[in-house]
Amino acid sequence: MNTSTAFRTDRYELTMLEAAITHGTADTPCMFEAFGRRLPGARRYGVVAGIGRLLERIRDFRFADAELTWLAENDVVNASAIDWLANYRFSGDVWGYADGEAYFPESPLLVVESSFGEGVLLETLILSILNYDSAVATAATRMVTAAAGRPLAEMGSRRANEDAAIAASRAAYIAGFSATSNLEAGRTWGIPTMGTAAHSFTLLHENEEEAFRAQVATAGPGTTLLVDTYDIAAGVETAIRVAGTELGAIRLDSGDLPTLVVDVRNQLDLLGAHNTKITVTSDLDEYAIATLRTAPVDSYGVGTSLVTGSGSPAAGLVYKLVARQDGNGDWVSVAKASAGKRSVGGRKYATRVRDENGLARQEKVYVGLGPEEANSIPASERPLLERLITAGEIDERHLGASGTSRAREHHAMVRAELPADAYRLGRGDPALPTTFA
Amino acid sequence: MNTSTAFRTDRYELTMLEAAITHGTADTPCMFEAFGRRLPGARRYGVVAGIGRLLERIRDFRFADAELTWLAENDVVNASAIDWLANYRFSGDVWGYADGEAYFPESPLLVVESSFGEGVLLETLILSILNYDSAVATAATRMVTAAAGRPLAEMGSRRANEDAAIAASRAAYIAGFSATSNLEAGRTWGIPTMGTAAHSFTLLHENEEEAFRAQVATAGPGTTLLVDTYDIAAGVETAIRVAGTELGAIRLDSGDLPTLVVDVRNQLDLLGAHNTKITVTSDLDEYAIATLRTAPVDSYGVGTSLVTGSGSPAAGLVYKLVARQDGNGDWVSVAKASAGKRSVGGRKYATRVRDENGLARQEKVYVGLGPEEANSIPASERPLLERLITAGEIDERHLGASGTSRAREHHAMVRAELPADAYRLGRGDPALPTTFA
Incomplete structure (x- = not known):
């Protein structure tokens, strides 16, 4: 072509x-x-x-x-x-x-x-x-409203045509998203890119601790650890044990977020990880984000619903x-x-x-x-x-x-x-x- | 890039x-x-x-x-x-x-x-x-089922990202669609392309008759005339008067199709245009197509609902x-x-x-x-x-x-x-x- x-x-x-x-x-x-x-x-x-x-x-x-x-x-x-x-x-x-x-x-x-x-x-x-x-962009601006000032990252590339994904990142960024997972959107449109690890990285290792050690050794303790591959409470405990109380963030990609996030915040605080942030990424749309308004979430990652216009894809x-x-x-x-x-x-x-x-x-x-x-x-x-x-x-x-x-x-x-x-x-x-x- | x-x-x-x-x-x-x-x-x-x-x-x-x-x-x-x-x-x-x-x-x-x-x-x-x-493709195969043997053309490029549109044509063709409006899909994937005229072509001219004459002069009487820019019954009458009873097809892009199509078929037959086909293209999805199963429609053009997965875009x-x-x-x-x-x-x-x-x-x-x-x-x-x-x-x-x-x-x-x-x-x-x- x-x-x-x-x-x-x-x-x-x-x-x-x-x-x-x-x-x-x-x-x-x-x-x-x-x-x-x-x-x-x-x-x-x-x-x-x-x-x-x-x-x-x-x-x-x-x-x-x-x-x-x-x-x-x-x-x-x-x-x-x-x-x-x-x-x-x-x-x-x-x-x-x-x-x-x-x-x-x-x-x-x-x-x-x-x-x-x-x-x-x-x-x-x-x-x-x-x-x-x-x-x-019309879906994204509503998610920005729902997030009430907390940062949002676009991570829907896998749920959109591979070229459309780059356009979606741009539209979301214009509407107020802070970052994208998509490298081409970063290169072409100057959007900050982000991303650390998926479940496959944890599954590659003998256990969660080894995976976390490998990630922290490369990315430093400021990284975001994904803690829901097996048991979340155990994952949070392991994350802080491995990375220390200055771990950048933990990510949750499943579960009943409004209650789960409160439990995880309490656990982090009890472990002394008061500065460790919580980012959530589980099938969010503007309504799910709004539901989390009073929960101790620090940032959101949004995929499918964003790149498909949240019910109105054209x-x-x-x-x-x-x-x-x-x-x-x-x-x-x-x-x-x-x-x-x-x-x-x-x-x-x-x-x-x-x-x-x-x-x-x-x-x-x-x-x-x-x-x-x-x-x-x-x-x-x-x-x-x-x-x-x-x-x-x-x-x-x-x-x-x-x-x-x-x-x-x-x-x-x-x-x-x-x-x-x-x-x-x-x-x-x-x-x-x-x-x- | x-x-x-x-x-x-x-x-x-x-x-x-x-x-x-x-x-x-x-x-x-x-x-x-x-x-x-x-x-x-x-x-x-x-x-x-x-x-x-x-x-x-x-x-x-x-x-x-x-x-x-x-x-x-x-x-x-x-x-x-x-x-x-x-x-x-x-x-x-x-x-x-x-x-x-x-x-x-x-x-x-x-x-x-x-x-x-x-x-x-x-x-x-x-x-x-x-x-x-x-x-x-999963949406398209259902439209093929609903069409019960009548041909379907993909014409959703305008309702999908410009690169995704080419992929959508390919997916629809694999699932049984017969043709696409998209030229790049024709070139890249060998899909038959189709298309004749939009409302803008009629509006360019002093009146419908002049527009139809211009189109038939170039494309021949085998073309498809779009008859719903002003009044449909008058449009059909003009179409046959200009192109003759061997006009290829008329296209309807608005109105209550199940009743409209019956009226238009009767009108065409009364005018002696028994071979003139009827194609419809107005916001169709698999359910609208199924509703037309007993109506005298000869072919369908499908856009938005096809390229957006008919409610399931990913x-x-x-x-x-x-x-x-x-x-x-x-x-x-x-x-x-x-x-x-x-x-x-x-x-x-x-x-x-x-x-x-x-x-x-x-x-x-x-x-x-x-x-x-x-x-x-x-x-x-x-x-x-x-x-x-x-x-x-x-x-x-x-x-x-x-x-x-x-x-x-x-x-x-x-x-x-x-x-x-x-x-x-x-x-x-x-x-x-x-x-x-």
Whole structure:
């Protein structure tokens, strides 16, 4: 597989392009928009993630000889379309919500302004990335709420596709997780990595004591020992005997955590290991984390539920044509009228309306307004659309490890601005109403 | 990102390796096993997928200079571990269930026989791939059952991570889907690709008729016209007027399908378009497909629910050390005793016991038996473990498009062998009991 991302695309994007080229409409100036009709899982707010990844993937969205040959040999599109694709490089404008921004139903998350051909080709890639990454970030921000200030580590790689796992780490980090188990996420996105040992390491040795001695000899007493391979009370006793009372932490990966954690804390304190922390990692989701709020847990490791969006593994975002220029160069709003899937046509701009205390009160969507005309917006409204691509030039601030770090800071600000209702874990209405202006 | 897959790994695999090297146990001969304690979503059987992908990813699991430098600079492991990793290439044996095989609780899906160091490093990669791909295949086989012989197309790329989407196409195809929308899945795995047009193509034009004319002019009357952008009855009438009564198909992507499809079939027949097929694509899962069993639908397109495992987005497989050699070279079975997460230690071999009619009756797991000694197994038992890697050499029959095609045929055979209970869509017990011998 080469580095081109152009084939991470549904075939129909190319057949539509072909028909539009034949019909002379491929160059029609258009506006596409990505948005969600509702929030995943009846949550109170969604979190955008994937923007930085998307921009890098759009940069690599080129049809090289390998792709063009395959399209020709497989009769996917005709020769004029293949010529068009050979020269393809996205040259339009893209505005969007930043990574880490909160969103609500009908928020115009991404606005793509380009020819029909250039914009339609990106549909699948845009949705793949934003749907998965935002699903993970939207689950992650709730776990951060439930953890109430205690650190969370992402360790779900084994429960997600091996490439998706790297994206999941990034989304979780943006939403407030502190670390990841995934090395590629550490290298690519600059996320702190963590991890010490699994049950297999204990089972490799004659007994738990030998395993702990081997680990402490290499990693030092500051390490985290996994104490639940056999009997937990015996495991804790052995851990402190081997590592001393300055053992960094013990990890629990099974059992009835709310009671177990109290027992283990008492045991550690009785052994004099007052500074030894307790980390728990057993099939946690936001509800299990919330249940542990009053328990003496120091940190959490979250896997399956995080990388699968805690019940909502795709954010349900769609990408629609919302406006096109007619023969006179005038913009025409367009929208389908399908049952249960209606859309609002037209160019959009969005702001978050805040009250005198700086608390968010409304998601305001201006229809027919572009970012260029947005200087008329009152100071109490925070503009939500950032410039991501200008005439094909990608804004590099969103990319790589620095873009990811910036997004994490942005999310912390955005979270702090939300009203108390946003932090409720139960299903319900969005925390802010979306109003059209 | 280079082509090495070595960083698609949890950090703790490397820290365990480091401690084992220091302690002199990294070369201990070991057996690891991947299995599920239960089936995802209380289904009747699971379907293995990802084996062919896994073997290709293991081939690329090498630590190049870029990886070694990063590990050193980030103090992940010490210099001896880095030396060890520089020379790493998996040199052990792997046996496993083939792609497309059915599985049950405790089925030994993958048996890895290698040194501790070589086997522990692969844990994350093995689980990432098998957990996602098998989740999709396990959902897909149920949709195939529900479709009762009508063809199914996979079109979920937009609702899955952009790389996971390619894996999902492969898993669905193995389980019996006929085609995919994803071009990369077509190229990489040889899956037939399909797709014609989205609502945006209709909205690009002044009206539906112009859009249909443009599409038919390029793709011919054998194409599929999407008729629900505005009014469906008017859309169908326009479609036949533009394309003629030999229009290939119309597609419905919204509405109350069981009644709608009957109306549209009647309308098409009244218009004389008896050969025009109806394909439906509106948020289908196995239950919605089953509801349409008596409706005049010709084919289905399935997206979100397929690529997210229809409620079970990860198969819940785990990877455990089950045996190791002691100082005398004798094999010792090992297993943890954690609450709710007990394992059966020891080397495993598995067969599917069939009755005189060739119907599967039992999943039989031999404990302490290796594939080499399996010639003593009765002819009524079908051996389930295939040789995948022998002393580091990958069996190429599982790879690429030909391996995928072979897996699809294998699954058709495996399905036909299952008892009627296996095809029930409701939650319940596994269709076969797992017995240990």
